[in-house]
Amino acid sequence: MGEIKTPDKLKPESVAEAAIPSLYADRQRVYPKAVFGKIRSVKWAVLILCLALYYLVPWLRWDRGPGMPDQAVLVDMTNARLFFFWIEIWPQEIYFLTGALILGAFALFAVSSLFGRLWCGFTCPQTVWTDLFMFVERWIEGDRNARMKLDAGPRNGIYWARKIAKHGAWALIAAATGGAWIMYFNDAPTITRQFFTGEAGVMVYFFFALFAGFTYLLAGWAREQVCTYMCPWPRFQAAMLDENSLVVTYHDWRGEPRGKAKAEGVGDCVDCAACLHVCPTGVDIRDGQQLECIGCGLCIDACDSVMGKLGRPKGLVAFETLKNLSASAAAAAALPPGPERQQAGMAARRVPRFIRPRTIMYASALAVVALVMLGAFLMRSTLDVTVLRDRAPLFVRLSDGGIRNAYTVKIVNKTRDEAPLTLTLEAPAGLRLTVQDVEAIGEGRYALSRRGDGITQYRVFITAPAGARLGESTPVTFRLLDSAGRPATSQSSVFLGPKP
């Protein structure tokens, strides 16, 4: 101490005098007001579509023949299969899921760079379920003012009746959400019956409770705090946005200075706070771009209806690029508030540049991943053969001096076709193929039956006659031919012998 100067405000004496503010801020409750308009209608449509998909898809049926589940979309954990309509994914093909997730990520990046936070504002489950919960809340407790009054008022019978009704309704929706989740992993009609008769497994009840509980917690209680504090996406989505992305913006060049509708020399914003009151995250869009804004656009509807009533042009708050915003601001800067300023500003706007390096990059990445996925899917094998060479012993010396190797051949059949396949060996002359417990149908040819949708295992031997001049390791190829004699699949291995 001593030589280093400490700013006055950090000196202990001065701090001790001033009250130290707490670093903890209580949550400001948000009471979003009902709003009507074009964007609200789109949001309702998206909400109904998303929820209908989520709740109803498990009930779609898809005939796969006898002995197979007839649920269109099913993650069958017990049998390690993923069914999606006509597609059946085995565990070793889980990269299709990875590919789908990568595809989703790039689609999200592309959409964000073009249209801003469409995902956050319209389709994110947090937004969709919160919207639904708010709708129920508004229906039971009334709109913004009524709810604020209720919460501020006495804890009387009406208060408790409404609260219980609201939380009961929320709990029902949450239960339906958890209930739909378990249907994706079990046959929907069966699990529904088992669920209510208590026959379902512990894990089923656990995941039901997990998803129901978190739906209630996140959509009922946490709401915008999930977006603001928990979700990582808002933190790095700024990297996808630029001045050409459409974002929800307030046209300050037109709205400022704010003032009463009939006042002279003021902008179009009448400071009615309608935009603030309808915001589900409680932000003021007039403060500019901010992390908490999920881009749902409800403030646009709110402002448009006010502007409509005042007979002023709509679009004071709108989906707009930051580039257009500054162009409008520059064009309108010299003009006084009024229709002329509004027209000059609007005239300066240009069609957003949708095609730009960033979007081209995202689109190409999206196309490449989609093509790779499509290629992988089209070339996806429905029949595989794996050959496991015996390691103990590496080879067996036979009584006539011959050498024999043993292999386990597994036929992986992803279809329900059970037609037998012919196993042949491609190897230097002299090596002879035999299959345990299977009679040859020709010279070195064996008809192997296979299970549909399963793995069939055979024990196979290759024998070299005494004195065969083979090295320590000889490459061999096992080939499976279909009933028409065409090569179906093959697998190479080696034939081992003693050092020559």
Next chain:
Amino acid sequence: MPTKIEKDSLSGQNTTGHEWDGLKELNTPLPKWWLWTFYACIAFSLVWVVIYPALPIPGATGTSGWIAREAVVRDVQEAEARMAPMMNRLRAATPAQIAADPEMRAFAMAGGRGAFANNCAGCHGAGGQGALGGFPSLADDEWIWGGSLDAIHQTITHGVRANESDDQRQSMMPRFLADGVLTRPQVNDVAEHVLSLTNRATDQASAGRGAELYADNCASCHGEKGEGNRDLGAPRLSDQVWLYGGDKAAIVQSIAKARAGVMPSWGKRLDPAIINMLTVYVHSLGGGE
């Protein structure tokens, strides 16, 4: 030792009283949630010690009476109960019936693999490859006592020369030199003749002399041309599989002092169902007939 504890005006906390080169350290208490979790853990552990056998005293059980060993026994019993229907079927069936039934065969192969690793692999090797010095390979096509399912079953059940079962595989090769049946040169001649059976004799004259000695002393069990006799457990001498080594020194040793490998009678040690599983498994190793 703390020297000067003082109150920090910024945070309102005491310092620890230590000072290092002018740096002091705040004695900030642990967060309340952490402390309460800690106390809850202590309370939980006390309850645990009472309920479960947590004290290192022999015979100590908690009030619940739960013992890890009994839990294992219970788990084993549950597993056995689960397997019982199949084990009963395997016990009642013959090895041939098991091999023909896909369900029983799959169970027997899996169980046989485990039983083989536990009981047989020590001598016969992990894959039944055997070992030089009297441990026959079970994966090749040479069998001393027979490689059919029934022969394998008989050998496993009753053993070889272990004197544990009346039905054991029994035979005894004479110790030709040690018991004075043959002289040392005669043993050499017989060895040359045995080598000649696989065209490896180096002294044709000696081999010729040995032929007569072989016919008199050996052929009754090993066959005139060394083809062996499975009823007597006399190995084939005209092939390339040698249990104790096929060079001349090993053959001389075998003639002079004889060989008599031993295998325990597993019928006395293992469940008949497991013997059946082992039979099917060994038969599948590559040599089954």
